[in-house]
Amino acid sequence: MKIYHMLATAAIVALPFVSCKTNEANYKAAYEAVKEKTETDSGIEGTIYEKIRKESVNSHTVIGRDTVPTVTVAVKCVKGVSLPADVKSYNIAVAQFKQVFNARSLMERLRGYGYNTATLVETAEPLYYVIAVTTDSAEEAGAAYEIVKADKRVFSKTPYPLLLRPQRYPLAE
Secondary structure (H helix, E strand, O other), X not given: OHHHHHHHHHHHHHHHHHOOOOOHHHHHHHHHHHHHHHHHOOOOOOOHHHHHHHHOEEEEEEEOOEEEEEEEEOOEEOOOOOOHHHOXXXXXXXXXXXXXXXXXXHHHHHHHOOOOOOEEEEOOOOOEEEXXXXXXXXXXXXXXXXXXXXXXXXXXXXXXXXXXXXXXXOOOO
C-alpha cells in the first residue's frame, strides 16, 4: 500500500512537469488568428489617428540640385505660440513631439541659437512639429535646410530635419 501511495504522489507531482505546455507554435497560431480577424474587420475604421496619419503625405522635393525629404500634413497653429502669419508655405521642421512642453523647450533653444522664426504647429492627433525656419520660396527653404542640417547645435534624429508643407493653407487657428 505504501508503494502505491508513493507512486500516486510521484505521479501527481510529475503531472505539471509533463502536461501540455505552450510553445512558439501555439502563440504563433493565436497571433495569426487575431491578425486575420483584424484584417477582415475592415468595415470599421481603425482609429481617427490612423486616418490622420494616412492623410499625411511623405515625399521628396527637388530644390536646385538637392532632394529634401518632405511631409505634407494638415496642421494648425499652437495657441499662444504661433500665428497663421508665422507659418509660411515651406517650413524646416527639426523635431516632432507628443507633449507641447518638450516642443516649446526646443523652440526656445532654437530661438536662442539665432533661429528667430522658430515656431510650433500641431496636427489633429495632436503631435507638435518644431519649425526652425519658415519661408515662402522653395529656394530659400533649400538653403535653410542645408544650414539647419549642418548646424551641430540642432540635434535631430532621422528623418529630421525635413520640409513640412501645410496641407491647409492659410492655417486656421
